Amino acid sequence: MVNWLELIEEKEDQILAEGEKAYKEAINNPHLRYIVEIDENGDVYSWYDVAGGNSFHVSTFEGKSKELFELCFQFLDIEISSDALESKLIEKGYKKELEELAQLASENQTSIEVEIINGDNDILKEFVEECRKEEIDFMVSEYARSESENKLDYFKEILKSLQ
Incomplete structure (x- = not known):
């Protein structure tokens, strides 16, 4: 046995x-x-x-x-921090779009992530996915x-x- x-x-x-x-x-x-x-x-x-x-x-x-x-x-639910997403957008040269998204998120009482996901800009959606992948990689490593x-x-x- x-x-x-x-x-x-x-x-x-x-x-x-x-x-x-x-x-x-x-x-x-x-x-x-x-x-x-x-x-x-x-x-x-x-x-x-x-x-x-x-x-x-x-x-x-x-x-x-x-x-x-x-x-x-x-x-x-993988949470992407606003700071991580904002940093990614600035790093990729989308500061103007970030400001517009922040304004829209404030008006709609949502988040920048939600506004990107609900929007039609596929490039910005890819940045959200990059942030999600980075968060998953962090969770795995930690x-x-x-x-x-x-x-x-x-x-x-x-x-x-x-x-």
């Missing part, structure tokens, strides 16, 4: 690396949930299901693998490892409590 706790602790670095990859995939694909799993041979992998889904591997059902944790960002560590630690605590 497999001592799952020992196997998980032995493969912890590999699990966390897989968790970081799954985090990046999950945040870029909010319509999916990513599951990090280990089998009785110590193979670590991740796979995905639709967000809100409840699929699992037969090997998990049979006790030959364990789902360690899942990552899903179905309801995450939170992927710690989120995986926290989830794995929680799973290990559950295993310890069952011994």
Whole structure:
């Protein structure tokens, strides 16, 4: 019989690396949930299901693998700071447009981002997407490892409590 706790602790670095990859995939694909799993041979992998889904591997059902944790960002709203968007527009030479957008946002009681998204300027929309990508890259670099560590630690605590 497999001592799952020992196997998980032995493969912890590999699990966390897989968790970081799954985090990046999950945040870029909010319509999916990513599951990090280990089998009785110590193979670590991740796979995905639709967000809100409840699929699992037969090997998990049979006790030959364990789902360690899942990552899903179905309801995450990536916030782009006004400063980041304004800096991007100024950097790209759109200061005049920025002033017009700020005026429009004030009149409509919205934000510059909302005004760009609701507008018809595709170039400005690309800048919003650049800012969103930069925010996602920041989140991955800052939170992927710690989120995986926290989830794995929680799973290990559950295993310890069952011994």
